[in-house]
Amino acid sequence: MTTVGQAGLGYWGKNLVRNFDELAELRWLCDASPELRDQFAARHPAARVTDDFAEMVADPELEAVVIATPVPTHYTLAKQALEAGKHVFVEKPPAMKGAQMEELVELARARGLVLMPGHLLLYHPGVRKLKELVDSGDLGDVLCVYGNRQNLGKIRKDENALWSLGVHDLSVILYLVGEEPSEAVAHGNAFLTEGVEDVVFCYLRFPSGKIAHMHLSWLDPHKMRKLTVVGREKMAVFDDMELERKVTIYEKAPWEPAGTYGEWRTRTGDIFSPKIPTDEPLRLECEHFLRLVADGPGDHAEALDGLTVVRALDRLTESLRG
Numbered sequence: 588m589t590t591v592g593q594a595g596l597g598y599w600g601k602n603l604v605r606n607f608d609e610l611a612e613l614r615w616l617c618d619a620s621p622e623l624r625d626q627f628a629a630r631h632p633a634a635r636v637t638d639d640f641a642e643m644v645a646d647p648e649l650e651a652v653v654i655a656t657p658v659p660t661h662y663t664l665a666k667q668a669l670e671a672g673k674h675v676f677v678e679k680p681p682a683m684k685g686a687q688m689e690e691l692v693e694l695a696r697a698r699g700l701v702l703m704p705g706h707l708l709l710y711h712p713g714v715r716k717l718k719e720l721v722d723s724g725d726l727g728d729v730l731c732v733y734g735n736r737q738n739l740g741k742i743r744k745d746e747n748a749l750w751s752l753g754v755h756d757l758s759v760i761l762y763l764v765g766e767e768p769s770e771a772v773a774h775g776n777a778f779l780t781e782g783v784e785d786v787v788f789c790y791l792r793f794p795s796g797k798i799a800h801m802h803l804s805w806l807d808p809h810k811m812r813k814l815t816v817v818g819r820e821k822m823a824v825f826d827d828m829e830l831e832r833k834v835t836i837y838e839k840a841p842w843e844p845a846g847t848y849g850e851w852r853t854r855t856g857d858i859f860s861p862k863i864p865t866d867e868p869l870r871l872e873c874e875h876f877l878r879l880v881a882d883g884p885g886d887h888a889e890a891l892d893g894l895t896v897v898r899a900l901d902r903l904t905e906s907l908r909g
């Protein structure tokens with residue numbers, strides 16, 4: 588079994604601990620909070636507990652490190668773990684600057700280590716279904732994709748809506764489109780905390796001509812977790828608020844009947860929902876990381892996807908502030 592050490596045992600970290608405890612040998616638990624260390628030590632008596640990340644990564648028996656600390660610490664901790672020769676799973680985003688993420692990817696490549704960012708939605712069976720629909724050509728040429736990630740709360744003070752919410756949709760949009768954007772524009776405003784945008788609208792354009800949009804906000808009456816893909820032949824929606832109908836496919840499309848001299852009409856057919864497995868995305872994500880550790884990082888696809896996301900976030904931030 589792979590030996591795992593985890594830093595960050597807070598709100599999200601506890602979900603990772605639960606999974607890695609079942610799937611691997613949880614050897615180390617690390618957190619800055621004495622209360623959390625006590626709590627987790629009692630629950631996991633076989634693990635060693637520390638507040639010192641350097642002590643954890645110095646353990647020669649430790650193979651992999653999981654990082655679920657606050658975003659501003661990710662780059663430094665991931666770098667330290669890679670330099671110590673450990674495979675790294677790091678919550679999203681692994682760095683706050685494209686150049687820092689490039690450095691992490693290079694380090695992982697040079698040492699033959701896994702660097703996997705926690706882009707949870709990429710392991711969601713509903714998102715996998717969307718990807719299958721796009722890649723098989725079932726939707727026809729994809730024209731545009733847009734994401735809605737809105738709610739009232741959780742109001743954050745250290746990360747804006749783009750970095751906190753947008754990273755999820757961005758990872759999926761880039762995964763579906765398979766291109767780096769040629770244009771990235773963001774507008775928004777910080778209504779509650781100076782410098783922390785609560786409402787952000789983003790526009791992306793890709794070299795193929797596809798376009799995308801994201802509405803990200805924690806000041807909204809609707810709780811929405813939705814992605815819409817508009818193809819030439821069909822349209823598909825992934826709605827994570829739905830319990831059963833996670834993906835809906837609409838046989839709706841523009842239609843140019845022969846002999847009408849370029850006149851466009853629309854065609855409306857069936858609407859259906861394919862069965863989507865109910866596997867926990869986090870479980871699938873943790874299993875994927877352990878598989879990479881066992882089999883090797885291959886072409887570092889996960890790390891490179893992470894780099895594309897951080898680069899796009901960087902450009903959107905520049906546009907937002909510019």
Ligand SMILES: NC(=O)c1ccc[n+]([C@@H]2O[C@H](COP(=O)([O-])OP(=O)(O)OC[C@H]3O[C@@H](n4cnc5c(N)ncnc54)[C@H](O)[C@@H]3O)[C@@H](O)[C@H]2O)c1
Binds near residue numbers: 597619623655678707
């Ligand atoms: N994938 C998802 O859907 C998802 C959801 C929520 C949060 N997250 C990510 O998880 C990460 C943690 O978020 P959270 O909401 O759990 O935060 P949190 O504040 O609840 O927990 C962070 C923990 O890290 C500890 N910590 C801080 N610096 C440390 C250090 N240098 N060494 C060891 N421990 C340290 C803190 O004491 C705290 O217990 C963030 O990167 C966030 O983006 C991901």
